[in-house]
Amino acid sequence: MPHIPLPEQLPGITGLLENRLDTAQPIRELTQLLLRGESTLSQGERELIAALVSSRNCTNFCEAAHTKAADLLLGDDVTARAVKQDIETAPVSEKMKALLQIAAFTQQSGKAVTPEAVARAREAGATDREIHDTVLITALFSLYNKYVDGLATVAPADPAYYQMLGERITSRGYVRPPGGYPVQTH
Amino acid sequence: MPHIELPAGLPGIRGPMAFSPETARPLNDLVNVLLRSNAHRFESGLSEGERELIATYVSSLNDCFFCQTIHGAVASQHLGDDDWSLVNSVKCDYQQAAISSKMKALLTIAGSVQQGGKAVTPAQVEAARAEGATDHDVHDTVLIAAAFCMFNRYVDGLATWAPEDPALYKYRAQKVAEYGYTHEDHYMPTAGSPT
Numbered sequence: 001m002p003h004i005p006l007p008e009q010l011p012g013i014t015g016l017l018e019n020r021l022d023t024a025q026p027i028r029e030l031t032q033l034l035l036r037g038e039s040t041l042s043q044g045e046r047e048l049i050a051a052l053v054s055s056r057n058c059t060n061f062c063e064a065a066h067t068k069a070a071d072l073l074l075g076d077d078v079t080a081r082a083v084k085q086d087i088e089t090a091p092v093s094e095k096m097k098a099l100l101q102i103a104a105f106t107q108q109s110g111k112a113v114t115p116e117a118v119a120r121a122r123e124a125g126a127t128d129r130e131i132h133d134t135v136l137i138t139a140l141f142s143l144y145n146k147y148v149d150g151l152a153t154v155a156p157a158d159p160a161y162y163q164m165l166g167e168r169i170t171s172r173g174y175v176r177p178p179g180g181y182p183v184q185t186h
Numbered sequence: 187m188p189h190i191e192l193p194a195g196l197p198g199i200r201g202p203m204a205f206s207p208e209t210a211r212p213l214n215d216l217v218n219v220l221l222r223s224n225a226h227r228f229e230s231g232l233s234e235g236e237r238e239l240i241a242t243y244v245s246s247l248n249d250c251f252f253c254q255t256i257h258g259a260v261a262s263q264h265l266g267d268d269d270w271s272l273v274n275s276v277k278c279d280y281q282q283a284a285i286s287s288k289m290k291a292l293l294t295i296a297g298s299v300q301q302g303g304k305a306v307t308p309a310q311v312e313a314a315r316a317e318g319a320t321d322h323d324v325h326d327t328v329l330i331a332a333a334f335c336m337f338n339r340y341v342d343g344l345a346t347w348a349p350e351d352p353a354l355y356k357y358r359a360q361k362v363a364e365y366g367y368t369h370e371d372h373y374m375p376t377a378g379s380p381t
Contacts, residue, residue, distance in 0.1 A: 003311045003328075004321040022224065023329055026215035033209055057302065102343075110342025111249060118189040128190035132206060132344065139339035146332035149303020150295075151325065 003152045010181060011154040011161075012061035016147060018181055027143070031174040034137050041130055043170075044073035045096055048083050049103045049137045055084040056107045059145035061155035068166030095124040099134045106138040189345045197354070198252030199337060201346045214367045217337075220330055222366055229322040234363075235264030236289055239276055240296050240330045246277040247300045250338035252348035257334075259352075259359035270352075288317035292327045299331035 006015040017024035035046045047070035054062035063084075070080040082090035087100045098121035105112040113135070121131055156162075192201035203210035221241060225234045232240075238261035245253035258273040267273055275283040280293045291314035298305035311324055319327075349355075 003306065003308065004324055020325065020329075022219050023216065026212040026219065030209060030212040030216070033212070037208070059303065106339050106343040109248065110339040110344075113189065113343045113345070115189065115345075128205075131190050132202060135343040136202075136206075136209060136340055139336040139343065142339055143332045143336035146299050146303040146335055147329055150299040150306045150328040150332060151303075152306070152308075 001152065002154065003150075006151075006153065007181075011156050012065070013144060013148050013153070014181070015153060016151065017176070021176075024176070028174050028176060030140060034133060034140060036173045039129075039133060040127065041099075041133065042073070044070055044079075045092075045099075046133070046137060047073055048080055048092070048096070049100065049134060050141050051080050052083055052087075052100055052103055053107045053138050053141040054145055056104065057142070057145035057149075059149050061148055061153065062141065062145055064155070064159075064162040065165045065169065068162045069169050072166050072170045093124070095121065095126050095130075098124045099126055099130060102131065102134050103138040106135050107142065110135075110139075187345065188347065189343075192344070192346065198256065198346050198348050199341050202340060202344055213337075213340075216333060217367045220326065220333060224326060227322070229320060230326070231288070231318065231320055231323045232292075232326060233264065235261050236285075237326070237330060238264060239273070239285070239289065240293065240327055241334050242273060243276055243280065243293055244296050244300050244331045244334040245338050247297060248335065248338040248342075250342050252341050252346065253334065253338050255348070255352075255355050256358060256362075259355040260362050263356075263359040263363045286317070288314065288319050288323075291317045292319055292323065295324065295327050296331040299328055300335060303328075303332070 002015075006019050010018055017028065035050065036043060039046065047066050050066035051063060051070050054066055067080045067084070071077045074080070079091055083092065083100060087097055087104065090097070092100070098117070102113055102117050102121060105114065105117055118131060188201060190205070193204045196204055203213065221237045222234055224230055225232060225237055238257050241257040242254050242261050245257060254277065258270065258277070262268070262270050262273050265272060272284060276285065276293070280290055283290075291310070295306055295310050295314060298307070298310060306328065314324060314327075
């Protein structure tokens, strides 16, 4: 049960964002820019970072949602799973491996990112912008994961829920639907 | 040395914010709403100074020098803590600090969020409620703590530069307390400018 009253029909992050539109607005805006804005990293690659970080933080709701988003964007259900299991043997480019390792360090602590990890990414062709975005996406999902777990939100067990959510965030993105979400009537 | 090429001379988060102004805007919006405007909502039981204390405490747990120093300075500015002794006592041992029992209970929750969201227990939330914390206060405490786990990672994950001189943080803190978090560079008094 969540630590504070939240709309029951909106599990995970959705209820938190609807509950507090004041703080949700900049969080949604930042997410939309980072995961859906112009980038030399594909949307699928950026969702892989979100899925990896959420998996390392053991935040089931976010891990399931962003794994599904990555699956839909990459067109397979193998890559995200492999990345979460072992970055080095996953079917992604050397540049993505290096960026995912930077994300894995940042998830632990900003101070854990080593010059060697950054040098590896650069040698594999990563730009300053890609390294910046990798660090900031990881930092943003540290916020999300701690927010979702810190208030003990509910994560639905039904995989169909994440299919729906994955389709929503790959088609509509991270902006609030016009008029918000339907209010449950009893 | 920063991990990527950042505009020179800008302290802490200001470097990456200048590198990426598009993302800087919602980041500044978030910190302004969480640490400043929300303090003045009628449901809020947390002042601007208390919100800054939560930010400072979490940043110190994450060992982020820049964030704990600037937010500590802003907290001190709001709380009339001229010699920073109150803020230092919160960072060292908040249970013994001269703050309310409600703040101690909320800092416990903030510390749990820093470790991992699942470390927040119903008993910790209950203890905060027993000291008068509202749902709004519990929510804002968790989100401030989570947000600073983001800001601290952004600042240290790119190995940004932070000045040592406390006077620069004090100067910036006065400006932040007055104007909020902006893109303006309030770190250094302009040479020859009226004081």
